[in-house]
Amino acid sequence: MHDFKNVALAAAVMICASSLRAAAPTAGELPAKKPLTVAEILAASAHTDWQTLDPQNTLYLELASGRVIIQLAPQFAPHHVANVEALAREGYFDGLWIIRAQDNYVVQWGDPDGKKPIHSAQRTAAAEFERSSRGVPLTPLTDFDTYAPEVGFSDGFPTAIDPKLGRAWLIHCYGMVGAGRDNDVDSGGGTELYAVIGQAPRHLDRNVTLLGKVVQGMELLSSLPRGTGPLGFYEKPEQRMLITAVKVASDLPESQRTPLEELRTDTQTFTDYIEARRNRHEEWFKVPAGHVDVCNLPIPVRPRMVPMATH
Amino acid sequence: MHDFKNVALAAAVMICASSLRAAAPTAGELPAKKPLTVAEILAASAHTDWQTLDPQNTLYLELASGRVIIQLAPQFAPHHVANVEALAREGYFDGLWIIRAQDNYVVQWGDPDGKKPIHSAQRTAAAEFERSSRGVPLTPLTDFDTYAPEVGFSDGFPTAIDPKLGRAWLIHCYGMVGAGRDNDVDSGGGTELYAVIGQAPRHLDRNVTLLGKVVQGMELLSSLPRGTGPLGFYEKPEQRMLITAVKVASDLPESQRTPLEELRTDTQTFTDYIEARRNRHEEWFKVPAGHVDVCNLPIPVRPRMVPMATH
Numbered sequence: 312m313h314d315f316k317n318v319a320l321a322a323a324v325m326i327c328a329s330s331l332r333a334a335a336p337t338a339g340e341l342p343a344k345k346p347l348t349v350a351e352i353l354a355a356s357a358h359t360d361w362q363t364l365d366p367q368n369t370l371y372l373e374l375a376s377g378r379v380i381i382q383l384a385p386q387f388a389p390h391h392v393a394n395v396e397a398l399a400r401e402g403y404f405d406g407l408w409i410i411r412a413q414d415n416y417v418v419q420w421g422d423p424d425g426k427k428p429i430h431s432a433q434r435t436a437a438a439e440f441e442r443s444s445r446g447v448p449l450t451p452l453t454d455f456d457t458y459a460p461e462v463g464f465s466d467g468f469p470t471a472i473d474p475k476l477g478r479a480w481l482i483h484c485y486g487m488v489g490a491g492r493d494n495d496v497d498s499g500g501g502t503e504l505y506a507v508i509g510q511a512p513r514h515l516d517r518n519v520t521l522l523g524k525v526v527q528g529m530e531l532l533s534s535l536p537r538g539t540g541p542l543g544f545y546e547k548p549e550q551r552m553l554i555t556a557v558k559v560a561s562d563l564p565e566s567q568r569t570p571l572e573e574l575r576t577d578t579q580t581f582t583d584y585i586e587a588r589r590n591r592h593e594e595w596f597k598v599p600a601g602h603v604d605v606c607n608l609p610i611p612v613r614p615r616m617v618p619m620a621t622h
Numbered sequence: 623m624h625d626f627k628n629v630a631l632a633a634a635v636m637i638c639a640s641s642l643r644a645a646a647p648t649a650g651e652l653p654a655k656k657p658l659t660v661a662e663i664l665a666a667s668a669h670t671d672w673q674t675l676d677p678q679n680t681l682y683l684e685l686a687s688g689r690v691i692i693q694l695a696p697q698f699a700p701h702h703v704a705n706v707e708a709l710a711r712e713g714y715f716d717g718l719w720i721i722r723a724q725d726n727y728v729v730q731w732g733d734p735d736g737k738k739p740i741h742s743a744q745r746t747a748a749a750e751f752e753r754s755s756r757g758v759p760l761t762p763l764t765d766f767d768t769y770a771p772e773v774g775f776s777d778g779f780p781t782a783i784d785p786k787l788g789r790a791w792l793i794h795c796y797g798m799v800g801a802g803r804d805n806d807v808d809s810g811g812g813t814e815l816y817a818v819i820g821q822a823p824r825h826l827d828r829n830v831t832l833l834g835k836v837v838q839g840m841e842l843l844s845s846l847p848r849g850t851g852p853l854g855f856y857e858k859p860e861q862r863m864l865i866t867a868v869k870v871a872s873d874l875p876e877s878q879r880t881p882l883e884e885l886r887t888d889t890q891t892f893t894d895y896i897e898a899r900r901n902r903h904e905e906w907f908k909v910p911a912g913h914v915d916v917c918n919l920p921i922p923v924r925p926r927m928v929p930m931a932t933h
Contacts, residue, residue: 414841415796415920440909457765458913485726485821494905509844510796510821510918514902514911530725530848533820537841591825594805598751600825602769607821609726 349587352580353611360580361572363615364526366560368392370399371569372420372528373555374409379528380560380569381488384468386447387481388439388522391490395501395522397432399557403502408551409535413543415509418532419491420554421502423544429502436490436500439520441480444472449479450576452585454602458513462605464576468524469605471516481521484511484606488523508533511606526571526612570615584611660898663891664922671891672883674926675837677871679703681710682880683731683839684866685720690839691871691880692799695779697758698792699750699833702801706812706833708743710868714813719862720846724854726820729843730802731865732813734855740813747801747811750831752791755783760790761887763896765913769824773916775887779835780916782827792832795822795917799834819844822917837882837923881926895922 347355364382372379385392398404404420407427411419449470451463459471462482469482481487488506492499499520506525525532535552538545545551560568574581588608590599658666675693683690696703709715715731718738722730760781762774770782773793780793792798799817803810810831817836836843846863849856856862871879885892899919901910 412845414844454768455766457768457915458911496908510915513913513915513918514899514907516911517909518907533725534723534845534847536845588825596825596829597807598828600769600827602824604768604821604824607824 346590346592347583347587348591348593349584352583352587353574356574356580358616360575360578361613361616362575364560364571364573364612366568369560370395370523371556371558371560371563372404373557374531374552375555376531376552377528378569379531380526380571381523382467382526382573383523384466384481384521386466387442387468387479388490388520390436391439391499391501391520391522394433394436395490395504396559398429398501399559400562401430401432402556403427403429403432404554404557407554408548409532409554410538410551411505411542411544412508412532412535412537414537416507416512416543417505418508418535419503419505421491421504423548423551425502433500434502435498436520438492438496438499439522440496440517441478444474444477444479447472447479448577450581452603452605452608454589454604456605458516464581464605464608464610467573467576467610469608471605480517482511482605483507483513483515483521484524484609485509486525486529486609487521488525489515489519489521492519506532511604526573526610527569571612572615574611576610584608657901657903658894658898659902659904660895663894663898664885667885667891669927671886671889672924672927673886675871675882675884675923677879680871681706681834682867682869682871682874683715684868685842685863686866687842687863688839689880690842691837691882692834693778693837693884694834695777695792695832697777698753698779698790699801699831701747702750702810702812702831702833705744705747706801706815707870709740709812710870711873712741712743713867714738714740714743715865715868718865719859720843720865721849721862722816722853722855723819723843723846723848725848727818727823727854728816729819729846730814730816732802732815734859734862736813744811745813746809747831749803749807749810750833751807751828752789755785755788755790758783758790759888761892763914763916763919765900765915767916769827775892775916775919775921778884778887778921780919782916791828793822793916794818794824794826794832795835795920796820797836797840797920798832799836800826800830800832803830817843822915837884837921838880882923883926885922887921895919 368383370381383392407422409420410423447465449463449465456462461472469484471482472479485507490499490501491503491505540546589603679694681692694703718733720731721734758776760774760776767773772783780795782793783790796818801810801812802814802816851857900914
């Protein structure tokens with residue numbers, strides 16, 4: 312069995328009594344015709360169903376507790392991504408803090424005073440809340456969405472499309488990363504970033520620039536003590552968690568990178584994964600939901616596996 | 623301004639840059655005709671819009687970090703609620719632990735070995751996944767729901783109804799509390815309880831008995847370190863958090879209770895609250911969502927306020 316880490320945990324979700332944990336059914340015990348479970352689909356996937364994360368669009372947020380890995384989305388927010396990478400390269404985030412943790416909402420990091428000098432990067436960038444839907448590949452979800460006319464997955468990101476308007480935008484699912492802003496829509500830019508740690512705050516869609524998603528280490532953010540000030544900001548400096556560094560993965564030597572690969576969302580395996588989460592066939596489930604929300608389909612990510620050589 | 627605590631934080635949600643935190647608009651600055659914001663609606667509510675939580679259906683989960691307060695739902699799970707109260711009264715939970723924290727899913731507590739003796743309570747109870755919709759009051763949500771034919775709020779709980787089947791059930795929103803079970807549907811009963819700490823796992827609806835929701839102290843559960851074993855179980859006993867006690871509020875003297883009141887979901891104020899969250903009118907928002915998910919409407923809870931005497 313491959314080490315799917317968080318993927319396998321997310322896939323095998325059930326509310327079981329702890330005493331029977333070991334009794335979960337395994338693939339070998341199932342009748343041949345039974346629809347596959349998530350775990351079985353992933354175990355049977357081809358290595359070509361997976362793609363290595365591009366180190367040039369991968370950000371490492373380094374904390375004392377570990378590394379949070381963020382996959383960037385330049386196809387949706389090219390200027391914000393370029394600016395965040397420029398900020399990282401000039402060391403802007405190093406020595407700053409996680410300054411906010413609001414329960415069931417977001418964790419946010421940056422400069423609490425907004426005064427740290429910026430050199431080669433920009434302090435702000437124009438809004439990238441949405442883009443033309445032209446050229447946006449989409450694996451559509453057939454389920455009705457409460458918020459958007461059409462939803463699905465585009466290059467690994469939960470995406471909404473309004474065909475009438477010809478517009479596309481990223482969706483605020485759990486783990487998505489965006490750029491905080493003030494009331495002026497163009498006041499963001501990436502000096503302050505946030506990650507969603509609760510129920511998808513879909514009312515933020517098209518109101519703020521999303522630029523990526525956490526693919527590993529999410530629990531280091533979501534388990535932070537909540538701030539007790541307004542909006543979950545920490546009230547005392549000593550409550551903030553220090554950011555050791557933020558680095559673009561490609562700037563680090565190979566030996567210091569975390570090689571990950573993600574299930575391609577344009578594959579039959581991913582379509583099978585959606586169906587297996589829409590209607591669970593693990594023995595524990597009695598009533599399949601028959602539907603699935605776009606934010607209940609986290610994209611499987613695993614350590615990169617080198618295909619075996621053929622002899 | 624009343625102390626709405628978490629309510630006000632949840633209501634005033636926005637992704638603002640920290641440097642402009644103090645610049646949020648206040649009621650006095652808004653033009654007269656502008657639709658009200660969540661904060662304004664709550665501030666203008668009548669005290670009759672609120673109801674005191676019934677201490678006989680309120681559970682206190684006592685941790686070293688503080689008190690988690692759970693409102694029970696006997697109208698949906700009478701036998702589970704009665705059994706959990708019986709378990710609490712015989713001290714079953716006292717000295718047990720939080721044994722599981724799975725990111726973006728659930729925190730679970732109980733006896734890791736399932737062997738602690740039970741005296742007056744029962745070890746299991748028959749499934750209460752759903753009930754007849756007859757007699758279930760509902761403030762319906764007009765927005766389309768991905769999972770259920772009809773959703774809304776019933777006595778403060780997010781509720782789904784299937785009019786064709788004449789069935790009603792509670793919805794797995796953030797903070798909802800349920801009874802873990804094994805593969806046998808009747809193997810639950812409340813000896814192991816869980817709370818939702820992530821994106822609403824709606825695929826669990828009608829598959830497991832929900833019996834209440836956390837109304838205060840949710841952050842004490844959601845910020846726990848995630849377990850690294852399968853399904854987020856803690857691997858070492860010392861990683862578990864001790865449960866000092868679980869008590870029914872009415873069994874404690876008044877001085878030891880936490881008096882709370884909840885916005886009634888059958889009031890015009892609550893309907894206004896839904897609309898204000900469906901279409902945000904705070905200055906920060908540029909594109910109102912026009913829709914709202916049943917799990918993006920946490921029920922406002924605040925410390926009980928004694929109505930002022932008229933002179």
